[in-house]
Amino acid sequence: MSFPWAQEYKPQGTVSKWVDERLPLPRLVYNAVGAGYPVPRNLNYFWNFGVLAGVALVIQIVTGIVLAMHYYASVDGAFNSVEHIMRDVNAGWFLRYAHMNGASFFFIVVYIHIFRGLFYGSYKAPREMIWLLGVTIFLLMMATAFMGYVLPWGQMSFWGAQVITGFFSAIPLVGEPLRQLLLGGFAPDQAALNRFFSLHYLMPFVIAGVIILHIWALHIPGSSNPTGVSIKGEQDTVPFHPYYTAKDGFGLGIFLIFFVAVTFFAPNMLGHPDNYIPANPLSTPAHIVPEWYFLPFYAILKAFTVDFGIPFTGVIIIEAKLMGVLAMFGSILLLFFLPWLDTSPVRSGHYRPLFRKFFWFGLIPCLVLLTYCGGKPPYTQWVILSQIAAAYYFIHFLIILPIVSRIERPLPLPNSITEAVTGKPLETAAA
Amino acid sequence: MSTVKKTKSTGKKPVKAPKGPAAVALNADKATSGGITADDLGVENNDQAPGVRRRDFIHIATVSFAGVGAAAVAMPLVSQMSASADVLALASIEVDVAAIQTGQSIKTSWRKQPVFIRNLTPAEVEEANKVDVGGLRDPQTLADRTKPGKENWLITLGVCTHLGCVPLGAAAGEVKGEYGGYFCPCHGSHYDTAARIRKGPAPTNLVVPEFAFISDTVVKIG
Numbered sequence: 001m002s003f004p005w006a007q008e009y010k011p012q013g014t015v016s017k018w019v020d021e022r023l024p025l026p027r028l029v030y031n032a033v034g035a036g037y038p039v040p041r042n043l044n045y046f047w048n049f050g051v052l053a054g055v056a057l058v059i060q061i062v063t064g065i066v067l068a069m070h071y072y073a074s075v076d077g078a079f080n081s082v083e084h085i086m087r088d089v090n091a092g093w094f095l096r097y098a099h100m101n102g103a104s105f106f107f108i109v110v111y112i113h114i115f116r117g118l119f120y121g122s123y124k125a126p127r128e129m130i131w132l133l134g135v136t137i138f139l140l141m142m143a144t145a146f147m148g149y150v151l152p153w154g155q156m157s158f159w160g161a162q163v164i165t166g167f168f169s170a171i172p173l174v175g176e177p178l179r180q181l182l183l184g185g186f187a188p189d190q191a192a193l194n195r196f197f198s199l200h201y202l203m204p205f206v207i208a209g210v211i212i213l214h215i216w217a218l219h220i221p222g223s224s225n226p227t228g229v230s231i232k233g234e235q236d237t238v239p240f241h242p243y244y245t246a247k248d249g250f251g252l253g254i255f256l257i258f259f260v261a262v263t264f265f266a267p268n269m270l271g272h273p274d275n276y277i278p279a280n281p282l283s284t285p286a287h288i289v290p291e292w293y294f295l296p297f298y299a300i301l302k303a304f305t306v307d308f309g310i311p312f313t314g315v316i317i318i319e320a321k322l323m324g325v326l327a328m329f330g331s332i333l334l335l336f337f338l339p340w341l342d343t344s345p346v347r348s349g350h351y352r353p354l355f356r357k358f359f360w361f362g363l364i365p366c367l368v369l370l371t372y373c374g375g376k377p378p379y380t381q382w383v384i385l386s387q388i389a390a391a392y393y394f395i396h397f398l399i400i401l402p403i404v405s406r407i408e409r410p411l412p413l414p415n416s417i418t419e420a421v422t423g424k425p426l427e428t429a430a431a
Numbered sequence: 432m433s434t435v436k437k438t439k440s441t442g443k444k445p446v447k448a449p450k451g452p453a454a455v456a457l458n459a460d461k462a463t464s465g466g467i468t469a470d471d472l473g474v475e476n477n478d479q480a481p482g483v484r485r486r487d488f489i490h491i492a493t494v495s496f497a498g499v500g501a502a503a504v505a506m507p508l509v510s511q512m513s514a515s516a517d518v519l520a521l522a523s524i525e526v527d528v529a530a531i532q533t534g535q536s537i538k539t540s541w542r543k544q545p546v547f548i549r550n551l552t553p554a555e556v557e558e559a560n561k562v563d564v565g566g567l568r569d570p571q572t573l574a575d576r577t578k579p580g581k582e583n584w585l586i587t588l589g590v591c592t593h594l595g596c597v598p599l600g601a602a603a604g605e606v607k608g609e610y611g612g613y614f615c616p617c618h619g620s621h622y623d624t625a626a627r628i629r630k631g632p633a634p635t636n637l638v639v640p641e642f643a644f645i646s647d648t649v650v651k652i653g
């Protein structure tokens with residue numbers, strides 16, 4: 001599609017020719033994920049996770065649609081209908097556990113996918129649009145997973161809905177009316193449950209649409225690669241099929257082994273037992289935590305406990321509550337600006353000694369710490385640790401990254417992908 | 432108009448337009464240079480001219496009309512989201528508080544939200560009154576939050592003003608936090624014996640709903 005040496009689709013039989021002239025869909029597939037799409041020859045397994053995320057979405061859609069055939073979105077019946085799926089529906093336990101753990105695995109895969117982008121600088125020119133669409137997909141996924149988690153109408157479902165819609169009440173003036181508009185009442189109830197079900201059904205298809213744009217944008221420059229060096233010629237690439245269909249297929253097998261192992265042997269490992277207690281609007285569980293994939297953001301939310309104002313005057317500029325909510329959303333929205341915060345022309349972290357230090361010894365421990373603190377009760381020591389980690393998160397992206405990009409002396413880059421792979425200079429390898 | 436004329440003189444030869452409306456449509460490009468001209472339609476068709484064209488008006492008018500229509504359709508689509516009539520109908524409840532002993536509290540439910548009704552002990556009342564109101568995040572006295580002569584009856588929503596958890600402290604044996612009132616375990620908000628926010632992320636005191644004593648022992652909430 002994007003390179004002159006890409007193999008051309010040649011329909012063989014008369015039927016293929018007939019179809020190709022009328023609706024060149026096979027041609028599109030051939031050029032997108034077939035032999036017609038040249039891909040760097042040196043991709044490592046981190047480049048497998050985009051395909052895995054796509055598979056995870058398909059798993060969610062397929063299992064979700066069949067769950068919806070048995071699920072009943074009513075405050076009196078939802079919890080029981082999920083138990084009915086678990087106990088009475090043939091293979092219902094499997095479908096539900098697959099959907100429940102499918103969501104977790106979807107996030108695992110997407111987090112690794114994002115990690116790949118962060119380390120190898122995939123967000124840089126000319127791939128900014130791919131990155132922006134990716135962050136959009138991430139936001140949509142979070143909304144989808146949140147609404148799905150409300151559906152079983154257990155204790156965590158209910159209080160999750162209460163707390164997360166509570167974020168909106170932090171907005172000055174319009175906050176509380178907005179929250180009531182979103183819930184369709186004063187607290188989560190029938191109206192909220194029903195609309196969450198409707199939207200939970202819709203959003204995955206919206207995600208699928210944005211994924212198509214994401215891949216469209218990807219196919220214009222083509223994939224980046226672990227060296228971050230652009231493709232110089234045909235010798236730097238191999239056709240997607242059969243090379244990467246095979247590699248991705250192997251990775252998929254490994255992924256599915258982990259997925260079914262957890263689904264069959266530890267299906268509730270990543271969940272929370274309180275969600276097997278029916279929702280009780282009069283009693284909050286002693287320790288409410290979101291699903292594990294939201295923990296870092298939850299920790300940022302909880303890190304803000306005092307108002308921000310002018311000291312000793314009592315003038316409050318931003319309330320702690322609003323600040324926490326802004327910081328939490330800000331921590332994700334910030335990713336939209338990443339392509340313009342990191343101005344270094346070198347993409348791959350392999351050739352950026354200073355960037356790499358801050359990445360491994362700053363950002364990664366900071367994210368681990370946030371995830372850990374997010375799951376802890378709001379005791380002073382955890383709050384202080386979250387505050388330190390949250391501060392580092394913002395400093396890393398807003399201050400360290402722009403400065404590092406300016407002062408760092410990158411290591412010498414290989415002249416081409418082929419040179420990096422074979423160790424031979426470009427001319428001999430090309431010959 | 433001048434442009435049209437110029438096109439005529441420099442451009443193609445005028446072509447005789449075939450008769451009939453369908454034929455005109457098929458030869459739309461010829462129509463301007465031959466059969467039907469901008470003059471015939473009574474419009475100035477000088478697309479290249481800078482500034483406002485008369486056609487802009489009809490574009491804007493059309494798009495505005497469609498926009499108003501779209502907004503009119505969006506209105507019911509959005510307003511269906513707000514609380515429906517049956518939800519709003521659960522407007523008020525009456526509670527008999529005679530059985531609540533000094534120092535005890537109960538939880539009840541109003542508009543699907545928990546409500547705490549607490550019979551404060553004299554010590555708790557005193558503690559609440561001792562506080563320097565000016566130093567509070569949400570300055571209010573106990574008297575502001577209760578009815579005259581009934582300062583011991585503290586009636587609040589059991590909804591933390593942070594993100595809406597039910598604080599602890601209303602039921603026997605629950606922790607009451609560092610200020611002896613309520614404690615929200617979700618993100619650690621502490622409320623005092625007048626249910627005022629003292630520590631933690633919640634921005635305001637627990638909300639006091641509209642209520643009135645309709646007899647000595649019966650409260651109407653809402």
Ligand code: HEM
Nearest residue numbers: 060061064065067068071100103145148149151152201204
């Ligand atoms: C982006 C893809 C999706 C994600 C991340 C996702 C996530 C979730 C999560 C986390 C739950 C709660 C599981 C539990 O605790 O039991 C859930 C439940 C549910 N989802 Fe999805 N889902 C997705 C797609 C879909 C689709 C396409 C449907 C089709 C209608 C669907 C239908 C349902 C139903 C009916 C439930 C309630 C049953 C249950 O709790 O097991 N989901 N979803």
Ligand code: FES
Nearest residue numbers: 591593594615618
């Ligand atoms: S909801 Fe009470 S402290 Fe956050």
